[in-house]
Amino acid sequence: xxxxxxxxxxxxSTAAVDGLTFxxxxxxxxxxxxxxxxxxxxTMRMILGLDAPTSGAALIDGRPYADLRRPLHKVGAxxxxxxxxGGRTARDHLLAIAQSNGIGPGRVREVLDQVGLADVxxxxxxxxxxxxxxxxxxxxxxxxxxxxxxxxxxxNGLDPEGIRWIRGLLRSVxxxxxxxxxxxxLMSEMALTADHLIVIGxxxxxxxxxxxxxxxxxSRRYVLVRSPRAAELxxxxxxxxxxxxxxxxxxxxxxxxxxxxxxxxxxxxxxxxIPIHELTPRHASLxxxxxxxxxxxxxxxxxxxxxxxxxxxxxYEGALS
Amino acid sequence: xxxxxxxxxxxxxLSSEWTKLRSVRSTYWTLAVAAFATVATAIxxxxxxxxxxxxxxxxQQATFDPVRASFNxxxxxxxxxxxxxxxxxxxxxxTGLIRTTFAAVPHRxxxxxxxxxxxxxxxxxxxxxxxFASFFAGQWVLRPTHVELGLGDPGVLGAVSAAGLYMLVVxxxxxGIGALIRHxxxxxxxxxxxxxxxxxxxxxxxxxWDTRIGSYMMMDAGAQMTSLRPDPGLLSPTWSAVVLxxxxxVALAAAAWLITRRDA
Numbered sequence: 001x002x003x004x005x006x007x008x009x010x011x012x013s014t015a016a017v018d019g020l021t022f023x024x025x026x027x028x029x030x031x032x033x034x035x036x037x038x039x040x041x042x043t044m045r046m047i048l049g050l051d052a053p054t055s056g057a058a059l060i061d062g063r064p065y066a067d068l069r070r071p072l073h074k075v076g077a078x079x080x081x082x083x084x085x086g087g088r089t090a091r092d093h094l095l096a097i098a099q100s101n102g103i104g105p106g107r108v109r110e111v112l113d114q115v116g117l118a119d120v121x122x123x124x125x126x127x128x129x130x131x132x133x134x135x136x137x138x139x140x141x142x143x144x145x146x147x148x149x150x151x152x153x154x155x156n157g158l159d160p161e162g163i164r165w166i167r168g169l170l171r172s173v174x175x176x177x178x179x180x181x182x183x184x185x186l187m188s189e190m191a192l193t194a195d196h197l198i199v200i201g202x203x204x205x206x207x208x209x210x211x212x213x214x215x216x217x218x219s220r221r222y223v224l225v226r227s228p229r230a231a232e233l234x235x236x237x238x239x240x241x242x243x244x245x246x247x248x249x250x251x252x253x254x255x256x257x258x259x260x261x262x263x264x265x266x267x268x269x270x271x272x273x274i275p276i277h278e279l280t281p282r283h284a285s286l287x288x289x290x291x292x293x294x295x296x297x298x299x300x301x302x303x304x305x306x307x308x309x310x311x312x313x314x315x316y317e318g319a320l321s
Numbered sequence: 322x323x324x325x326x327x328x329x330x331x332x333x334x335l336s337s338e339w340t341k342l343r344s345v346r347s348t349y350w351t352l353a354v355a356a357f358a359t360v361a362t363a364i365x366x367x368x369x370x371x372x373x374x375x376x377x378x379x380x381q382q383a384t385f386d387p388v389r390a391s392f393n394x395x396x397x398x399x400x401x402x403x404x405x406x407x408x409x410x411x412x413x414x415x416t417g418l419i420r421t422t423f424a425a426v427p428h429r430x431x432x433x434x435x436x437x438x439x440x441x442x443x444x445x446x447x448x449x450x451x452x453f454a455s456f457f458a459g460q461w462v463l464r465p466t467h468v469e470l471g472l473g474d475p476g477v478l479g480a481v482s483a484a485g486l487y488m489l490v491v492x493x494x495x496x497g498i499g500a501l502i503r504h505x506x507x508x509x510x511x512x513x514x515x516x517x518x519x520x521x522x523x524x525x526x527x528x529x530w531d532t533r534i535g536s537y538m539m540m541d542a543g544a545q546m547t548s549l550r551p552d553p554g555l556l557s558p559t560w561s562a563v564v565l566x567x568x569x570x571v572a573l574a575a576a577a578w579l580i581t582r583r584d585a
Contacts, residue, residue: 050585083421088344092340095344096341099336
């Protein structure tokens with residue numbers, strides 16, 4: 001279990017991570033979602049004891065990461081697949097890291113097999129594609145057979161084959177009952193792999209919820225209606241309690257209707273002899289829902305700053321008078 | 322963090338750092354360059370001495386130090402050994418590998434200590450080999466002057482061993498600077514400045530400060546330590562050795578102090 005309490009990291013006057021509190025429960029895949037620059041990597045580095053928090057704490061099973069003896073047996077992490085010495089062979093790279101935690105060369109061979117790099121184990125990493133480096137980074141994370149795995153943007157920059165491989169890997173390690181904490185700036189990626197979601201924007205927690213609840217909460221459902229007499233139909237539907245907007249989809253006049261289901265809309269149109277050319281139930285994509293969520297966090301922050309500013313100047317004026 | 326915990330370098334870390342050191346080409350390159358440059362320069366300098374030997378005054382011939390003459394290459398070779406020390410840690414910072422290292426071993430001072438130990442053993446072995454090779458090559462070339470010395474002559478073995486020790490000091494200073502500056506190019510520049518530019522400036526000071534401060538410069542201290550006829554006006558060979566060890570201690574202590582205080 002990973003616990004993060006009031007975690008804050010300031011660089012000068014900007015807070016990269018701002019009072020973040022959440023728990024990554026054991027035995028599940030928890031997605032760590034946020035736009036680029038939201039503070040995901042900084043949070044992960046603090047969890048791993050690489051960056052010191054300005055305030056707050058991050059704990060692994062109740063202890064700071066730095067207190068772990070031979071931490072690779074507890075936590076495996078892949079932060080940046082390119083963070084390797086290109087002149088070293090894949091095997092030597094793994095061996096050096098393994099030895100530091102008392103892990104033998106046999107296990108190095110095993111993880112090389114597991115990630116499909118056994119054939120290139122004695123080649124220098126310099127010649128590896130990003131996909132191969134990603135596999136090598138995963139091999140590093142798996143070395144100590146850890147119960148917690150942390151991956152920072154594991155699909156970034158990968159080709160479709162690499163993406164498929166990472167997804168399969170996340171699912172298989174989760175099926176083994178491991179705790180997986182994986183960051184992404186892509187909601188669609190999370191939707192495929194995560195059970196639980198932690199969403200941050202500008203270093204602050206926006207949502208901490210199960211994937212299913214997030215989908216329920218955020219999917220905007222509506223019915224797309226096309227009709228040559230759209231304006232007339234819109235009045236009718238509004239009178240029946242629906243919210244109607246003009247839909248900006250291409251094609252002939254279209255309406256986005258919420259509050260009524262397709263059947264009711266069809267019945268109403270038929271009763272008034274209005275022809276209907278299309279009637280389609282729609283979901284806003286998770287990606288859109290996520291964008292909406294993080295956008296509003298940005299707005300919220302701007303607003304709260306303005307308020308703070310007003311309060312400060314009021315105070316200042318008060319002092320003057 | 323107690324001193325004991327800092328000093329207790331687990332075996333696991335040593336083998337890890339040794340694997341890192343032996344598995345990159347730069348290790349072999351820097352050592353090969355150090356050996357070649359040092360010995361080749363020794364041969365060239367000693368050969369040129371044989372060329373002008375008969376034109377020297379008897380007094381100059383009497384004060385000539387044949388052992389010192391065969392160590393002239395250290396001025397060149399030390400840079401390669403120092404570069405090895407820099408690279409052993411700066412390459413991890415430059416590539417980002419240091420994060421993997423520190424995530425695997427959160428006890429960062431133990432990592433630094435293991436690097437220093439592994440580097441130190443390699444540098445002393447190679448440094449002594451270079452020192453003895455330079456000595457034998459230099460004395461062989463100096464044969465026409467008939468002043469060449471053997472290892473059995475008074476003070477010679479000590480001077481040659483001390484020359485090997487100098488390489489160890491430069492390597493450890495390089496490691497300290499690499500850990501402090503964390504960028505390969507910047508750290509190499511700083512090492513160059515410490516070894517060459519700083520002495521230039523100090524030697525340009527008005528007398529007596531040029532030699533008073535100058536004898537604390539690494540190369541001056543090294544020359545004094547490896548000389549059969551140390552300059553009585555400067556630090557004694559023993560104190561020169563202490564000063565040199567001081568450089569390594571200060572560089573590594575500063576690195577150890579800062580290594581836990583900065584984000585990786």
